[in-house]
Amino acid sequence: MKYTTILSVKVNTSSFKIPSAYLKREVEIDIYTPEGILGNEKIELLLLNDGQDVAKMDFSTILEDAHHSKRNHRLIVVAIKASEDRLMEYGIAVMPDFKGRGAKANLYTDFVIKELLPFVKKKIAMPITGKVGFAGFSLGGLSAFDIAWNNSSAFDVIGVFSGAFWWRKKI
DSSP states (O other), X not given: OOOOOOOOOOEEEEEEEEEETTTTXXXXXXXXXXXXXXXXXXXXXXXXXXXXXXXXXXXXXXXXXXXXXXXXXEEXXXXXXXXXXXXXXXXXXTOOOTTSTTTTHHHHHXXXXXXXXXXXHHHHOSOOOSOEEEEEEHXXXXXXXXXXXXXXXXXXXXXXXXXXXXOOOOO
Protein backbone atom coordinates (compact mmCIF):
# COMPACT_ATOMS: atom_id res chain seq x y z
CA MET A 1 0.00 0.00 0.00
CA LYS A 2 1.27 3.46 -0.92
CA TYR A 3 0.72 6.40 1.43
CA THR A 4 0.76 10.02 0.40
CA THR A 5 1.30 12.94 2.71
CA ILE A 6 -0.88 15.88 1.78
CA LEU A 7 0.68 19.18 2.67
CA SER A 8 -1.50 22.24 2.86
CA VAL A 9 0.06 25.39 1.46
CA LYS A 10 -1.18 28.63 2.94
CA VAL A 11 -0.89 31.77 0.83
CA ASN A 12 -0.17 35.08 2.53
CA THR A 13 -1.07 38.46 1.07
CA SER A 14 1.03 41.59 1.55
CA SER A 15 -0.09 45.00 0.32
CA PHE A 16 2.22 47.77 -0.84
CA LYS A 17 2.04 51.23 -2.36
CA ILE A 18 4.81 51.90 -4.85
CA PRO A 19 5.58 55.51 -5.73
CA SER A 20 5.95 55.73 -9.49
CA ALA A 21 7.99 58.47 -11.11
CA TYR A 22 6.58 57.44 -14.50
CA LEU A 23 2.88 57.45 -13.55
CA LYS A 24 3.25 60.28 -11.02
CA ARG A 25 1.13 58.40 -8.48
CA GLU A 26 1.31 55.59 -5.97
CA VAL A 27 0.46 52.19 -7.42
CA GLU A 28 -1.19 49.72 -5.07
CA ILE A 29 -0.25 46.06 -5.34
CA ASP A 30 -0.96 42.87 -3.44
CA ILE A 31 1.68 40.13 -3.41
CA TYR A 32 0.38 36.59 -2.86
CA THR A 33 3.19 34.42 -1.50
CA PRO A 34 2.96 30.76 -0.47
CA GLU A 35 4.28 29.91 2.99
CA GLY A 36 7.09 27.46 3.54
CA ILE A 37 9.24 28.03 0.46
CA LEU A 38 12.29 25.85 1.04
CA GLY A 39 14.40 27.07 -1.83
CA ASN A 40 14.51 23.82 -3.77
CA GLU A 41 11.23 24.50 -5.59
CA LYS A 42 10.88 26.34 -8.87
CA ILE A 43 9.84 29.86 -7.91
CA GLU A 44 7.61 31.41 -10.56
CA LEU A 45 6.24 34.95 -10.77
CA LEU A 46 2.99 36.19 -12.29
CA LEU A 47 2.03 39.83 -12.66
CA LEU A 48 -1.71 40.36 -12.97
CA ASN A 49 -3.40 43.54 -14.21
CA ASP A 50 -6.68 44.72 -12.64
CA GLY A 51 -5.56 43.38 -9.28
CA GLN A 52 -8.48 45.13 -7.59
CA ASP A 53 -10.73 42.35 -8.97
CA VAL A 54 -8.66 39.48 -7.55
CA ALA A 55 -10.22 39.62 -4.06
CA LYS A 56 -13.66 38.95 -5.61
CA MET A 57 -12.30 35.66 -6.96
CA ASP A 58 -11.23 34.21 -3.56
CA PHE A 59 -7.77 34.19 -5.11
CA SER A 60 -5.90 32.90 -2.06
CA THR A 61 -7.97 29.69 -2.13
CA ILE A 62 -7.35 29.28 -5.86
CA LEU A 63 -3.59 29.60 -5.30
CA GLU A 64 -3.63 27.27 -2.30
CA ASP A 65 -5.36 24.62 -4.42
CA ALA A 66 -2.86 25.13 -7.24
CA HIS A 67 0.11 24.80 -4.88
CA HIS A 68 -1.36 21.64 -3.38
CA SER A 69 -1.18 19.86 -6.74
CA LYS A 70 2.28 21.17 -7.74
CA ARG A 71 4.60 20.56 -4.83
CA ASN A 72 7.80 21.31 -6.71
CA HIS A 73 6.61 24.73 -7.98
CA ARG A 74 5.72 27.84 -6.04
CA LEU A 75 3.89 30.68 -7.72
CA ILE A 76 4.11 34.23 -6.41
CA VAL A 77 1.41 36.51 -7.82
CA VAL A 78 1.53 40.29 -7.94
CA ALA A 79 -1.93 41.80 -8.35
CA ILE A 80 -1.53 45.34 -9.71
CA LYS A 81 -4.54 47.50 -8.85
CA ALA A 82 -5.71 49.80 -11.63
CA SER A 83 -6.30 53.46 -10.95
CA GLU A 84 -9.13 55.69 -12.11
CA ASP A 85 -6.82 56.38 -15.06
CA ARG A 86 -7.06 52.72 -16.21
CA LEU A 87 -8.29 53.55 -19.73
CA MET A 88 -5.27 55.81 -20.25
CA GLU A 89 -2.65 53.50 -18.71
CA TYR A 90 -3.80 50.25 -20.34
CA GLY A 91 -3.57 49.71 -24.07
CA ILE A 92 -0.62 49.47 -26.42
CA ALA A 93 2.44 51.61 -25.85
CA VAL A 94 3.07 52.65 -29.45
CA MET A 95 -0.20 54.53 -29.91
CA PRO A 96 -3.52 55.31 -28.27
CA ASP A 97 -6.74 54.11 -29.86
CA PHE A 98 -8.94 56.37 -32.01
CA LYS A 99 -10.48 57.97 -28.88
CA GLY A 100 -7.08 58.65 -27.28
CA ARG A 101 -7.39 55.81 -24.77
CA GLY A 102 -4.04 54.29 -23.83
CA ALA A 103 -2.15 57.58 -24.09
CA LYS A 104 -0.18 56.64 -20.92
CA ALA A 105 0.43 52.99 -21.86
CA ASN A 106 4.11 53.70 -22.52
CA LEU A 107 4.41 55.16 -19.01
CA TYR A 108 2.66 52.12 -17.53
CA THR A 109 5.11 49.89 -19.42
CA ASP A 110 8.03 51.85 -17.94
CA PHE A 111 6.49 51.48 -14.47
CA VAL A 112 6.15 47.69 -14.85
CA ILE A 113 9.63 47.10 -16.27
CA LYS A 114 11.71 49.72 -14.45
CA GLU A 115 9.92 50.13 -11.11
CA LEU A 116 7.56 47.25 -10.35
CA LEU A 117 9.72 44.25 -11.33
CA PRO A 118 12.78 45.49 -9.39
CA PHE A 119 10.59 46.29 -6.36
CA VAL A 120 8.95 42.86 -6.39
CA LYS A 121 12.22 40.97 -6.86
CA LYS A 122 13.71 42.87 -3.92
CA LYS A 123 10.66 42.12 -1.73
CA ILE A 124 10.67 38.43 -2.66
CA ALA A 125 14.38 38.24 -1.80
CA MET A 126 14.91 34.91 -3.55
CA PRO A 127 15.72 34.12 -7.16
CA ILE A 128 12.92 33.50 -9.63
CA THR A 129 14.03 30.12 -10.98
CA GLY A 130 10.92 29.37 -13.04
CA LYS A 131 8.89 31.33 -15.52
CA VAL A 132 7.84 34.98 -15.25
CA GLY A 133 4.43 35.77 -16.68
CA PHE A 134 2.08 38.68 -17.14
CA ALA A 135 -1.69 38.30 -17.47
CA GLY A 136 -4.89 40.27 -17.48
CA PHE A 137 -8.55 40.38 -18.37
CA SER A 138 -10.10 42.48 -21.13
CA LEU A 139 -8.14 45.74 -21.53
CA GLY A 140 -5.77 44.56 -18.78
CA GLY A 141 -5.10 41.51 -20.98
CA LEU A 142 -4.26 43.68 -23.96
CA SER A 143 -1.91 45.72 -21.77
CA ALA A 144 -0.22 42.59 -20.36
CA PHE A 145 0.18 41.17 -23.87
CA ASP A 146 1.70 44.38 -25.22
CA ILE A 147 4.13 44.76 -22.33
CA ALA A 148 5.25 41.11 -22.29
CA TRP A 149 5.46 40.85 -26.08
CA ASN A 150 7.66 43.95 -26.30
CA ASN A 151 9.79 42.99 -23.28
CA SER A 152 10.44 39.33 -24.00
CA SER A 153 13.66 39.37 -21.98
CA ALA A 154 11.57 40.05 -18.85
CA PHE A 155 8.67 37.63 -19.50
CA ASP A 156 8.36 33.99 -20.50
CA VAL A 157 4.58 33.61 -20.74
CA ILE A 158 1.50 35.77 -21.32
CA GLY A 159 -2.08 35.14 -20.23
CA VAL A 160 -4.93 37.03 -21.86
CA PHE A 161 -8.51 36.36 -20.81
CA SER A 162 -11.30 37.94 -22.90
CA GLY A 163 -8.63 40.24 -24.32
CA ALA A 164 -9.64 43.63 -25.69
CA PHE A 165 -7.93 43.05 -29.02
CA TRP A 166 -10.43 45.41 -30.62
CA TRP A 167 -7.86 48.21 -30.09
CA ARG A 168 -7.85 49.95 -33.41
CA LYS A 169 -7.88 53.03 -35.54
CA LYS A 170 -11.25 54.45 -36.51
CA ILE A 171 -12.16 53.16 -39.94
